[in-house]
Amino acid sequence: MNKFRTALAATLLGATAMAAPAQADVKIGLLGGVSGPIAAMAPAMIDSARLAVQQVNDNGGILDGEKLVAVIGDSACNPQNGTDAATKAVNIENVVGIVGPHCSGSVLAAANSVTIPAGVTIISPSGTSPEISGLNDNDTVFRTVPSDDFQGRALARTLLLRDTAKVAVAYLNNDYGKGLAESFRDEFEGNGGEIAGFAAHEGEKASYRSNLAELASGGADTLVIFDYGDGSGLTMLRQALENGFFTNFVGGDGMKSDAPIKELGAENLTTFLSSAPVGEKSDSLEMFGKAFAEIGGDPAAIFATTSYDAAFMLALAIEKAGGDKAKVSASLREISNGEGEPIRAGEWAKAKELIAAGTAIDYKGAAGDHNFDDKGDVPGTYALFKVSGDNFEVVTEIQ
Amino acid sequence: MGALEIINFYLVPGIVIGSIYALGAVGITLVFSILRYAHLAHGDLATLGAFLALGAVTLGGVSPYVALPVAMVLTAAAAVMIDKAFYAYLRERPKIVTVMASLGVALMVRAIVQVVWGVDSETYTRGIVRPDVWFGIRLRDRELITIFAMIGLVLALHVFLQQSKWGKAMRAMSDNPDLALLSGVDNKKVVMLTWIIVGGLCAAAGVFLGLNYELKAMMGWTMLLPMFAAAILGGVGRVEGAVLGGLIVGIAEEMSTLFLPTEYKAATAFAILLLMLLVRPTGLLKGKVL
Structure with a gap:
């Protein structure tokens, strides 16, 4: 019995030694909406960020051959969980930088209350609210996804070009929905369109029929939904279709989720654009x-490219900064400012050599060149998608 | 706006969601009056019931209506086990301890649902159902079934409480547990019976919510506040009050969009709850004040 106990104790001790990372590891936080309304999108985003981490480790590691470790946290797409996850990453895990959080509300809360005071650089791959540009962040908040200000305006112009001049707008009452809806309204009305209904709704309610009836009473036959396709956006879309409130539906990027196709059926979504x-x-x-498909990922999944770029750029910046937390944000600008030897996705070994030699590098990412403007934002290109088979297919590029 | 439009898009959805709230509120009111605490895991127990039915639908290939009794039995069993594992131990402590424990149970139940079924939205059947039109009123079969099932379940419960020996024992314990014990009522059995009924009703609320809308891991939790508002509005301990309260809360939520900006819809139940506690804490039908 005693022997057994000793053996058990030894095994347990061994296990803790294995579980604790070696001192030399460099940790980055990977905060995402693992649970909550974008839970369906999060896995591809996290997998693509981990692909970047894996490529770093497979090609010589970071700094002096150390291992880059991604610590995953659940920001659950809301401000409270975003703050909790960021606090844990910054104070307990002592991360050098953070990829994420995923949703705008989480980004704003985590940045304001945790990462800006701590001086930790964060790169959000999907926080798209225009509010994020305005953060007083000492240059520590970046994103690899364009602000919704671009998207809302581009979508408004495209709809007008397609002769849709009268719409009703339903948006989720959070930072994401509100930011997108307001940019959209501004541009749509500014260019002669008519908004025949403009209303926010709370997420996660069971019935939106009265909301939809209110919106439909303005007489528009097109409903623009700025919500999440796996959350209340799905419920709204279903109830609007079932009751025939509107004939055409247009969504923002949050609505481009597999959930509507899976739950409502592609045959019912012929008039849905996103x-x-x-x-x-x-x-x-x-x-x-190619690399993402090899590990079983879908490269076309939404925000997969921006997540990958965010993680890869954070790794480059850490390498450039020599692992110094305070220098990460300045280095991030240096590795992708349009000047220097171009580095493409996955070219870690080459980048590492050049950084060691002191040569300037310029990361050209999967989602774009990512030359940050002075607010840490990147410009974007968008496309309008329609449902085709069980997938989304590009209808037209939009500017 | 015509009368038909008000009926179709405000009243009918209000009655359907109100019926679902009512099923939940009846359970809450029973726990409130017999066990004397607010059961915060009620919503997540409903989620569990809805997903158990989904399990029966996907594994057994049966219709959700066949899965409903299966889910009710399984959820009742889960409720009894939760009581034995967590609440029984705390029964002699101050009630607030049990209330907090039930919050913990709520998180655990939700986590189990998320681990087993994932966090994506699910439905019992794929596709959309357009309503049938009866004299201008748009109704779906599932909406009628929801309303009639609610009425049927509540009537059965009412007869049980009024007529049967065990129903009377439950009412006796609700009035005065010590006196009931002295009169030979087995408190433990009554507690178990309460959980069986509450679990079954929870599952019914969850399944009907999933049937009319979608199944989500958070679906029950977001229903908790309206269900509590309904139970208190009707009067704690009053089954018929809970039904009335549920319908009023459901209809008020949908109708509120006529007068208020739509983002305040979710706050309607909360406003009703506050107002009732201030003006008439016994509820519409003179319930208990705890």
Whole structure:
């Protein structure tokens, strides 16, 4: 019995030694909406970020051959969980930088209350609210996805070009929905369109029929939904279709989720269009696509490219900064400012050599060139998608 | 706006969601009056019931209506086990301890649902159902079934409480547990019976919510506040009050969009709850004040 106990104790001790990372590891936080309304999108985003981490470790590691470790946290797409996850990453895990959080509300809360005071650099791959540009962040908040200000305006112009001049707008009452809806309204009305209904709704309610009836009473036959396709956006879409409130539906990037196709059926979604950011065709995008497909990922999944780029750029910045937390944000600008030797997705070994030699590098990512403006934002390209088979298919590029 | 439009898009959805709230509120009111605490895991127990029915639908290939009794039995068993594992131990402590424990149970139940079924939205059947039109009123079969099932279940419960020996024992314990014990009522059995009924009703609320809308891991939790508002509005301990309260809360939520900006819809139940506690804490039908 005693022997057994000793053996058990030894095993347990051994296990803790294995579980604790070696001192030399460099940790980054990977905060995502693992649970909550974008839970259906989060896995591809997290997998693509981990692909970047894996490529770093497979090609010589970070700094002096150390291992880059991604610590995953659940920001649950809301401000409270975003703050909790960021606090844990910054104070307990002592991360050098953070990829994420995923949703705008989480980004704003985590940045304001945790990462800006701690001086930790964060790169959100999907926090798209225009509010994020305005953060007083000492240059520590970046994103690899364009602000919704671009998307809302581009979508408004595209709808007007397609002769849709009268719409009703339903948006989720959070930072994401509100930001997108307001940019959309501004541009749509500014260019002669008519908004025949404009209303926020709370997420996760069971019935939106009265909301939809209110919106439909304005007489528009097109409903623009700025919500999440796996959350209340799905419920709204279903109830609008079932009751015939509207005939045409247009969604923002949040609505481009598999959930509506899976739950409502593609045959019912023939009049559903959705805008989403797309990567411009580039070698880098192809290289990412190939690598991601090899590990079983879908390169076309929404925000997969931006998540990958965010993680890869954070790794480059850490390498450039020599692991110094305070220098990460300045280094992030240096590795992708349009000047220097181009580095494409996955070219870690090459980048590492150049950084060691002191040569300037310029990351050309899968989602774009990512030359940050002074607010840490990137410009974007969008496309309008329609449902085709069990997938989304590009209808037209939008500017 | 015509009368038909008000009926179709405000009243009918209000009655359907109100019926679902009512099923939940009846359970809450029973726990409130017999066990004397607010059971915060009620919503997540409903989620569990809805997903158990989904399990029966996907594994057994049966219709959700066949899965309903299966889910009710399984959820009742789960409720009894939760009581034995967590609440029984705390029964002699101050009630607030049990209330907090039930919050913990709520998180655990939800986590189990998320681990087993994932966090995506699910439905019992794929596709959309357009309503049938009866003299201008748009109704779906599932909406009628929801309303009639609610009425049927509540009537059965009412007869049980009024007529049967065990129903009377439950009412006796609700009035005065010590006196009931002295009169030979087995408190433990009554507690178990309460959980069986509450679990079954929870599952019914969850299944009907999933049937009319979608199944989500958070579906029950977001229903908790309206269900509590309904139970208190009707009067704690009053089954018929809970039904009335549920319908009023459901209809008020949908109708509120006529007068208020739509983002305040979710706050309607909360406003009703506050107002009732201030003006008439016994509820519409003179319930208990705890």
